[in-house]
Amino acid sequence: MVDVKLLGFSFSPFAHRVIWALKFKGITYEYIEEDSKNKSQLLLQSNPVYKKVPVLIHGGKAIAESSVILEYIEETWPENPLLPKDNHERALARFWIKFGEDSIVSTLFLRPTEDEQERARAMKKAQETLTIMEEEGLGHKKFFGGNNIGMVDIVYGCLGHWLEGWEEIVGMKTIEASKFPGLHAWIQNFKQVPVIKENLPDYGKLLLHLERRRQEFII
Amino acid sequence: MVDVKLLGFSFSPFAHRVIWALKFKGITYEYIEEDSKNKSQLLLQSNPVYKKVPVLIHGGKAIAESSVILEYIEETWPENPLLPKDNHERALARFWIKFGEDSIVSTLFLRPTEDEQERARAMKKAQETLTIMEEEGLGHKKFFGGNNIGMVDIVYGCLGHWLEGWEEIVGMKTIEASKFPGLHAWIQNFKQVPVIKENLPDYGKLLLHLERRRQEFII
Numbered sequence: 001m002v003d004v005k006l007l008g009f010s011f012s013p014f015a016h017r018v019i020w021a022l023k024f025k026g027i028t029y030e031y032i033e034e035d036s037k038n039k040s041q042l043l044l045q046s047n048p049v050y051k052k053v054p055v056l057i058h059g060g061k062a063i064a065e066s067s068v069i070l071e072y073i074e075e076t077w078p079e080n081p082l083l084p085k086d087n088h089e090r091a092l093a094r095f096w097i098k099f100g101e102d103s104i105v106s107t108l109f110l111r112p113t114e115d116e117q118e119r120a121r122a123m124k125k126a127q128e129t130l131t132i133m134e135e136e137g138l139g140h141k142k143f144f145g146g147n148n149i150g151m152v153d154i155v156y157g158c159l160g161h162w163l164e165g166w167e168e169i170v171g172m173k174t175i176e177a178s179k180f181p182g183l184h185a186w187i188q189n190f191k192q193v194p195v196i197k198e199n200l201p202d203y204g205k206l207l208l209h210l211e212r213r214r215q216e217f218i219i
Numbered sequence: 220m221v222d223v224k225l226l227g228f229s230f231s232p233f234a235h236r237v238i239w240a241l242k243f244k245g246i247t248y249e250y251i252e253e254d255s256k257n258k259s260q261l262l263l264q265s266n267p268v269y270k271k272v273p274v275l276i277h278g279g280k281a282i283a284e285s286s287v288i289l290e291y292i293e294e295t296w297p298e299n300p301l302l303p304k305d306n307h308e309r310a311l312a313r314f315w316i317k318f319g320e321d322s323i324v325s326t327l328f329l330r331p332t333e334d335e336q337e338r339a340r341a342m343k344k345a346q347e348t349l350t351i352m353e354e355e356g357l358g359h360k361k362f363f364g365g366n367n368i369g370m371v372d373i374v375y376g377c378l379g380h381w382l383e384g385w386e387e388i389v390g391m392k393t394i395e396a397s398k399f400p401g402l403h404a405w406i407q408n409f410k411q412v413p414v415i416k417e418n419l420p421d422y423g424k425l426l427l428h429l430e431r432r433r434q435e436f437i438i
Contacts, residue, residue: 049318049355063310065317072310091282091291098284099268132268 004029005057007043009036011201011209013158014066015054020154021070023195025077067101070151082151096137096144096152103129104156108163112170112214119172126174134182142189149193153186160187161200162210169210223248224276226262228255230420230428232377233285234273239373240289242414244296286320289370301370312371315356315363319374322348327382331389331433338391345393353401361408368412372405379406380419384429 006022006029008015022029034043034053046055046062055062056069058076063069074082083090107129110122133156138144144152159175164187167173177184190196225241225248227234241248253262253272265274265281274281275288277295282288293301302309326348329341352375357363363371378394383406386392396403409415 049314049351058307061307063307063314065314068310068313068317071313072306075306075309087291087294088277088280088282090294091287094287094290095268095282095284098287136268 003059005032006030007032007034007040007046007053007055007057009034009053011206012053013162014052016199016201017066017154017157018054018056018069018073019199020157020195021073021082021151023199024080024082024149025073026079027073027077067097067155070097070154074151082154084145084150093145093150093152097155099132099137100152100155104158108159108174109166110170110172110174123172123174127179130174130180130183134180138182138186140182143186149190149196153190156186157190157196159183160191161203161206165203165206165210168207169214222278224251225249226251226253226259226265226272226274226276228253228272230425231272232381233271235418235420236285236373236376237273237275237288237292238418239376239414240292240301240370242418243299243301243368244292245298246292246296286316286374289316289373293370301373303364303369312364312369315371316374318351318356319371323375323377327378327393328385329389329391329393342391342393346398349393349399349402353399357401357405359401362405368409368415372409375405376409376415378402379410380422380425381429384422384425387426388429388433 004022004027006015006018008019008031010033019031032040032042034040039051042057043053043055044051046057047064050064052064054066054069055064056072057063058072063072070082083093107122107125110119110126113119113122137152141147143149144156163175174180175183175187191200223241223246225234225237227238227250229252238250251259251261253259258270261276262272262274263270265276266283269283271283273285273288274283275291276282277291282291289301302312326341326344329338329345332338332341356371360366362368363375382394393399394402394406410419
């Protein structure tokens with residue numbers, strides 16, 4: 001009997017973090033698709049604070065918030081580790097996870113605006129964030145954790161596909177190969193890892209979903 | 220020889236999280252006071268991303284971000300645990316730590332404003348956050364972790380003293396005993412724990428510091 005359930009949404013980058021982690025660990029789970037316009041009782045009961053996916057339910061006990069779920073998965077199924085063994089290196093990984101949590105959505109997914117000044121300000125902030133990620137976080141490594149993909153890469157996973165799609169929709173490009181060669185290469189490397197490649201939403205359908213989100217932003 | 224250094228600032232609630240955790244663990248450390256107007260080379264080198272306290276330096280290796288430092292302290296010195304042993308309970312603790320990180324400063328420390336509507340909106344948001352903390356987080360427990368103080372309580376520590384001081388300065392009161400009896404009692408319980416009581420900034424000096432911060436906000 002499967003005692004691991006994941007409440008997710010096909011186009012949620014946060015739900016995908018959990019999907020990828022479970023796949024890396026080789027955990028069998030039941031996936032339950034949620035409808036954001038008509039949330040299930042299970043979701044509302046399992047995550048009363050945010051009422052959002054992803055929620056992991058293991059042995060009947062629920063956990064919300066993707067970064068919290070990732071730590072739980074790592075502790076519960078230590079095989080194929082996603083965090084370094086060394087305490088200091090693990091702290092550095094958590095620093096970059098927190099940096100990603102605090103900055104990716106708020107600074108990189110630019111809100112469409114007609115205001116030139118606001119647009120320039122947002123673009124400048126995005127470039128500053130990307131410079132920190134590239135120079136301080138990624139450095140000259142293949143993945144944030146080194147040669148192997150890890151939890152930081154999973155958290156930054158939405159820079160590929162979701163950010164690419166969003167930038168196509170809003171017509172603004174931040175991660176250009178000439179400006180951020182490291183991050184640009186990282187996105188390609190990340191998407192070529194089999195577990196990631198096999199568990200990405202269909203790009204065309206994702207674009208359609210993001211287009212609807214854009215319309216909600218500007219209405 | 221002491222190989223643990225803490226770069227802090229007397230009135231920083233984030234630096235105090237680390238001080239409290241180190242004291243609970245009984246770790247001897249060298250405290251280095253930083254001047255926010257004239258930051259040391261050590262601080263700039265140790266936390267190049269944020270250039271902020273607290274920074275813990277252990278065996279010459281630096282870690283920034285208070286919540287990351289707390290996890291490091293817990294892993295490095297497991298005595299007097301600050302997180303529950305059970306994986307699911309630990310996930311719940313991390314959920315509330317993240318909730319605190321995402322909401323305490325942004326919604327509870329109300330910015331002074333003359334705009335009545337903005338004031339009412341901010342107060343409503345603060346009350347919603349406090350309701351979640353009281354009903355979903357604290358429940359009927361003495362501390363967030365149960366009978367004993369833990370990492371969640373340490374992260375929420377600025378609700379006592381700092382928030383009390385800030386509310387005195389800006390003339391707005393959110394955690395009233397009649398509305399939030401649980402949180403109100405929690406603040407008193409928290410401040411009576413010897414390690415906390417002995418390691419709080421002087422309230423009068425803190426008020427003066429917060430008054431200066433208020434002036435910077437409204438200038």
